Amino acid sequence: MPSTSLHQNNKNHLNNQKMAISNSITKLYFLLLLHFGSQIALSYSSMVKFLPGFEGPLPFHLETGYVGVDESEDVQLFYYFVKSESNPEDDPLVLWLTGGPGCTSFTALIYEIGPLNFEAVQYNGSLPTLVLNPNSWTKAASIIFLDLPVGTGFSYARTSRASHSVDIQSCDQAVQFLRKWLIDHPEFISNPVYVGGDSYSGLTVPVIVQMMSNGNEAGIEPSINLKGYLLGNPITLPASESNYQIPFAHGMALISDELYESLKRSCRGEYQYPNIDPTNSLCLKDLQAFDQSISGIQNAHVLEKLCGFASPKPHELFGKRLLNEKSRELSVPEPSSLSAFSCRIDGYLLSYYWISDDRVQEALHIRKGSIGNWIRCDHGLSYTPTIKDSFHYHVNLSTKGYRSLIYSGDHDMIVPFLSTQAWIRSLNYSIVDDWHSWIVEGQVAGYTRTYSNGMTFVTVKGGGHTAPEYRPKECSVMFKRWIVQEPL
Incomplete structure (x- = not known):
């Protein structure tokens, strides 16, 4: 073979190798993009350093953002993330879901366990004032407050088909959310993870924990350092x-x-x-x-x-x-009709006046036009409940050794503590720490019992539906003791 032909063949062979390598790199890139890249491209998070209604810079780390879930990421889930005010490098990470279904996690952030409250003063037409909550659970853990299911709060769908969800689908979206969020926040991958919620979340949280556990066992990355779950005034067996x-x-x-x-x-x-x-x-x-x-x-x-x-x-x-029919739907009155805080729901109205302000939505990095009017609890959510009860998920999670905290406000007649006690008792685990009072500042804060499956049941004296809103100090102490595995 002439030397020129040999040289040309070698050159062609080298080009083919380069092309093969290039194709392999491109293929690997797109595989990585498929696995990780979409959440990088369609997950958005921004620091919030100032909030209208709060004087000065926020003295804690607040981040808001969206994470796209499902194959086409047509479901965009909105969240508020507050980093632990103690030791965020080691403190647990809690994914929190408010009940409903259809109640935004802003409810938990402002009225229950987050670092801010509205100042309880008469509404005068100006922007409501925010004050620090001394009983925030973020003093012991980092918390992601997630608007779920789609259509709740600021979470939205990019197509009409994606706007409807069912229980199991929504639970899977929560798992997708957390894994994608951890990819975007790798500094938290090794932190202990708990999933929490209240009321209707008593049906969904155990399912979410089960899905996370199954995913870990199947080797899905990133692995979630799952340790347990906590539920307040939880619906568990709706039929009874x-x-x-x-x-x-x-x-x-x-x-x-x-x-x-x-x-x-x-x-x-x-x-x-x-x-x-x-x-x-x-x-x-x-x-x-x-x-x-x-x-x-x-x-x-x-x-x-x-x-x-x-x-x-x-x-x-x-x-x-x-x-009955006495649980009226919430409507926002004209400012002049709200004269004083005569009832607890007067405080709920402040969230509408505050969060509907353009300056507030800009500070929270809300995507303009993504939703219509913000609703704290959406009555018309396109959502189908499909989980009949969550009892058997508690059974499965008990066998896997996950810790759990189940607490009940003892003055709640929506989900009476008696019903919660009954299904816990029917798990048939032996008692390792029998019924006794737990104390906060020298006073009885409620009663508790711990079982051999790692489940702790707690009543909160004077608590309603849900307990932290009515007894914030006691519930904060309860959470801090439990999350670090101290006796109540």
């Missing part, structure tokens, strides 16, 4: 939850002994639609008498004024008899 409302009401002296005994005889322990026999006239009559007896009671906290319950139609979770 309100059966405990009647013994609770009797124990609180809201109904007479005679009516209670008659209810037990006539209804035979089943007080919830659709399980009530429609031909059982005596039972129906007793239930009507019961409804009349509690018609003036605030179910979220039986000692508070009856002013409505600013949450998405809780009667739909348990049947209309449980809450």
Whole structure:
């Protein structure tokens, strides 16, 4: 073969090798982009150093952002992230979901466990004022407050199809969210992780934890350093939850002994639609008498004024008899009609006045036009509940050894502590630390019991639905002790 031909063949061979290497690199790049890159491209986070209504720079680390989930990332989940004010390098990371479904995690951030509260003063038409919360759980842990499911708060869908979700799908999106968030925040990959929530999240959080655990076992990266979960006033067995409302009401002296005994005889322990026999006239009559007896009671906290319950139609979770129709939907009045904080929901209205301000949304880095009007608890969410109960997920998670904290405000009649006690007891684990009081500042803050599966049950004395809003100091102490594995 002539030398020129040999030289040309060698040159062609070298070019082919270069092209093959280039193609391999390109293929690897796109594989990496598919696996990691989309969340880098479509995950956005920004520091928030100042907030309208708060004087001076924020004395804690606040970040907000969006993470795209699902294959096409048409679901954009919004979050607020507050870094631990103690030791963020080592402190646990908590993914927090507010209940509803459809209540924004801003509720937990401002009214329950976050570092800010609204100043409880009369609304005068100006921007509501923010003050520091001395009982913030972020003093012991970093917390991601996630707006979930899609359509909640500032989370939105880029297509009409993506705007609808069901329970299991939403749980999977939460898992996707956290893994993508950890990729964007690798400094937290080794931190202990807990998932928390309240009310309706009692159904979804155990599913999310199960999915995370299964993903870890399957080798999905990044691995989540999952340690456990915590739930407040959690819905667990919706089909039977309100059966405990009647013994609770009797124990609180809201109904007479005679009516209670008659209810037990006539209804035979089943007080919830659709399980009530429609031909059982005596039972129906007793239930009507019961409804009349509690018609003036605030179910979220039986000692508070009856002013409505600013949450998405809780009667739909348990049947209309449980809450009747007195749980009015929240509407925002004109500023002049709010004269004073006569009821707790007056404080909820401040969130609308504050977060609807253009300066606030700019500070929070909200994408303009991504949603319509912000709603704290969205009654019209396109969402289908599919999880019948979460009991068996607690069973599975117990066998895997995850820690859990289940707490109940003892004045909540929506999810009475009696129902929570009952399903925990039916797990049939032995008691390792029996029923006793726990103390905050020399006073009884509630009662607690710990089981051999690593589950701790706690009542919060004077707490409602949900406990941290009504007893912030006690719940903060409870959380701090539990998260560092100290006895309550």
